[in-house]
Amino acid sequence: MSATGAASKPARPIARLAYHSTVTCAAQASVYGKCITASYLDVSKDMCSAEFAKFKACLRESMKKRQ
C-alpha cells in the first residue's frame, strides 16, 4: 500500500479497516470476541489465535477489494 495511493483514495485505510472489521467480517469478529470473553480473566498470548486467523483472513480478503 503506497503512501501516494493511500492519499488519493477516497477512504483512508484506517476507515476501510474500521468498516471491514465491524461490518464485512462481523461474524468472524464475533467468534473471536466470544473466545476472548469466555476467559477474559485469564488471557494469554495467542489464546484465540485460530479464531483471529480466520478474522484476519477475512479482513485481508476484503481490504484487497476496492470499494
Next chain:
Amino acid sequence: MPLSLRHQLRSLASRVPSRNYAAVSSSPSQTNPYTVGPYQVFDRNAKRLQRDRAVARDGGDRSRTVDYIRDEIAERMMERFMDIKRSFNTVLDLGSGPGHFSKLLESDKAKKTVMLEMSGKTLHREPDSEFEGTSSGIQRVSNLNGQDIVQVERIQGDEENLLQHIERESQEAVLSCLSLHWVNDLPGVLVQIRESLKPDGLFLGAMFGGDTLFELRTSLQLAEAEREGGLSPHVSPMTDTRDISNLLGRAGFTLLTVDTDEVKVGYPSMWELMEDLQDMGESNAVIGRRARISPDTLAAASAIYKELHGNEDGSIPATFQVIYMIGWKPADSQPKPLERGSGKVNLKEVL
C-alpha cells in the same frame, strides 16, 4: 532555494499518512521518564499539539461536532455554579478549551471571564460574539455601557504553571471544566489554585476520573495481551473519586463538596469512539505510550469491545465519569465548627 525547499517539504508531507490513531511522540526534553519526578505522567507538549491539530481539522468543524460531551458537562457544572448564591466580578476559567463553560455565563453572575488555555488554536476557536452578548472583547464593551455583557479575556498558558500567569490572591473564583485530567501534578495545581484565590474565594471544578473509558481501556488491554503478549498505556490513569476530597483538603480548601456523575454515550463501534476522542484533542498523551498500534491489535480490540461491553442493539457504550468539586479558600468570615466540648445542650435529653 525556498521554492525547491517548499517542494521537498510538500512531497514529504504527502508521504505522511493522512491520520494516525496513536499520537506522534513529541516529548520535549523535560519529559524524559527517567529523569523526572513522580508526578510526570502526561506529555503536556504532545497534548497541546493534539489540541491544536484537533481544532485545525476541517477549520474547526470536526472539533465542534464532538463538543457534545463537554457542552453537557459544562451545563451540569453551570447548575452547580448557579447554586452558589454570590455574583462575581471576574472569574478565571482554567483550562477553558474554546470556552464551553464561559459561553454559558450570564452577566448577572459574572461580569468578566478570563480564559486560560494551553492550546492557542483551541483558545481562539470561537469568536468573541459567541459569548453572551459580547461583541469584540474589552474595548467595545465600555462603548455599550457594559451592563449585560460578559467580557472575555484570553490568556494562552499552561495551567500547570498557573501562578506564572495569574497573581497570588487575585481571583474571586477559579472554575475548571474538564481540563484537570491532563494535569501531571494535581496536588500542586490545586495548591496553586488556592494561592491564586482571594480569601473566601471559590474553586469549582469538573474533571474526568474514576471509570472513565474503562471499556476502551479493558478492550485494548485484552487485545494487546492476546495478540502481542504485553500491555502498554492507551487510556490515562484516572483520579479516583475518593482521592479528590483528600487532595482538596490537603491543598488547603475548606467547606468541600465532591460529587460524581456518569455520562454514557453510545457509538456504532470502537472506531467512531476513537475518532471522536481524537477530534476532541483527547488522544493518548501518556509518557511512554507506543507511537503506533498495529492494525491487528485494533481490529482485535474492536471485536472484544463489542462482545464484552456491547449493547443489545449492536452499538457500544463509552462511560465518562465526571468528578465535580467545590472548595473555598479559608477566611475568617466563613462558618466554622465550634470548639470541642463547648456544647450547652445535652443530647441525651433531646433524643
